[in-house]
Amino acid sequence: MATLLPVQAQTSNSSVSGNIIPQGKFLSDSIKVGMPVQYVLSLKHPPDMEIIFPDSSFNYAPFEWIKKEFFPTRTNLSGSTDSVIYTLATFETDTIQKLSLPVYIITSQDCTAVYTGLDSVYLQRLITTPADTLQPIADTDYFPVDLYFNYTYFLAILVGVSMLTLIVYLAFGKRISKLYKLYRMGREHSHFRNDYEKLTRNMSPDLAVQTIEHAVILWKKYMEELEDKPFSTYTTKEIAEVMPNQQLAEALQHTDRIIYGQMSTDQSIRSMRILAYIAKRSYIEKRTYLEKQKV
Known part of the structure; x- marks a missing residue:
C-alpha cells in the first residue's frame, strides 16, 4: 500500500473497481470548532491490487488535516484489508458537516478514484442562550439623596466653563x-x-x-x-x-x-x-x- 497521492486520477465506477467500495466514517457523532475528530477509512480488496490513500496534500474541506495513522495490511482467504485513521479539525460553523474520501486503485493503464459514502458529524454550539433572551435584574434598593444643592452657583460655573471651552475649541x-x-x-x-x-x-x-x-x-x-x-x-x-x-x-x-x-x-x-x-x-x-x- 502506498501513501502518496497520484498526480492524476479518474473518478470511475468501471470494472477496475468492480464491487470494491471503501468504507469511511467518523468515530464520534459530534465535534467542536477547532477540536480534533477522527475519521476511519478502510478498503477490502484482492491481495494483488495496489491502492493509495489520501495524504496531507488532499483537500479535506470543510475539514483540515492534522495527522494520519496507518494500520498493517490484514490478509486472509477472503482478501486483504487496509485501513487508516485521519485526525482532522474544522473551523467552519455549519451545523452539519459532511465528508467523503477516495481510495485510488492503481493499474497498468490508469488510476481510478473510488469514493466512500458521505458521513456527517454535528457541530456542538458553545453558546446556546441568545443574548436577547436575558432579562435585566431590577435593583429596588433605596439610596438617600441630598436635597440641598446650590443650582445658581452650579449653573454659573457650567456656563463659564462652556464658554471657555467653546473659545478654545474654535481657536485651536x-x-x-x-x-x-x-x-x-x-x-x-x-x-x-x-x-x-x-x-x-x-x-x-x-x-x-x-x-x-x-x-x-x-x-x-x-x-x-x-x-x-x-x-x-x-x-x-x-x-x-x-x-x-x-x-x-x-x-x-x-x-x-x-x-x-x-x-x-x-x-x-x-x-x-x-x-x-x-x-x-x-x-x-x-x-x-x-x-x-x-x-
Whole structure:
C-alpha cells in the first residue's frame, strides 16, 4: 500500500473497481470548532491490487488535516484489508458537516478514484442562550439623596466653563484634536509592542500554546482600536476578507491550529512575527494618513 497521492486520477465506477467500495466514517457523532475528530477509512480488496490513500496534500474541506495513522495490511482467504485513521479539525460553523474520501486503485493503464459514502458529524454550539433572551435584574434598593444643592452657583460655573471651552475649541480645537489622536495612537502602539514582545520573547515549549493564544487576543484588541473594526469577534476568514494579505491569513490559520489543536510547531515564531509586522505596518499607515490631514 502506498501513501502518496497520484498526480492524476479518474473518478470511475468501471470494472477496475468492480464491487470494491471503501468504507469511511467518523468515530464520534459530534465535534467542536477547532477540536480534533477522527475519521476511519478502510478498503477490502484482492491481495494483488495496489491502492493509495489520501495524504496531507488532499483537500479535506470543510475539514483540515492534522495527522494520519496507518494500520498493517490484514490478509486472509477472503482478501486483504487496509485501513487508516485521519485526525482532522474544522473551523467552519455549519451545523452539519459532511465528508467523503477516495481510495485510488492503481493499474497498468490508469488510476481510478473510488469514493466512500458521505458521513456527517454535528457541530456542538458553545453558546446556546441568545443574548436577547436575558432579562435585566431590577435593583429596588433605596439610596438617600441630598436635597440641598446650590443650582445658581452650579449653573454659573457650567456656563463659564462652556464658554471657555467653546473659545478654545474654535481657536485651536482641530489642531489639539489631531495632536491628541497622534499622541494616543503612539502611546497605544508602544504599549502593544512592549506587551507583545514580553509574551513572545521567551516562549517556552511547555507554555507555547497558552502564550500564542494570549498574543493573538492582544493583537486582535490592538487592531480593533487601530482600525475601528470588531477584530475580537472576527474569525480568521473574516479578518482575511477585511485585510487581504496571504502571509497574515496563513499566520492566523497556523495560530488557530495551535490554539484549537493544542500542538505547537516550528512555524509558531514566524507566525508571531508576521502578526507584529502587520500591526506595525497598519500603525504607520494610519499615523501617516493622520499627519497629512490639514487642520
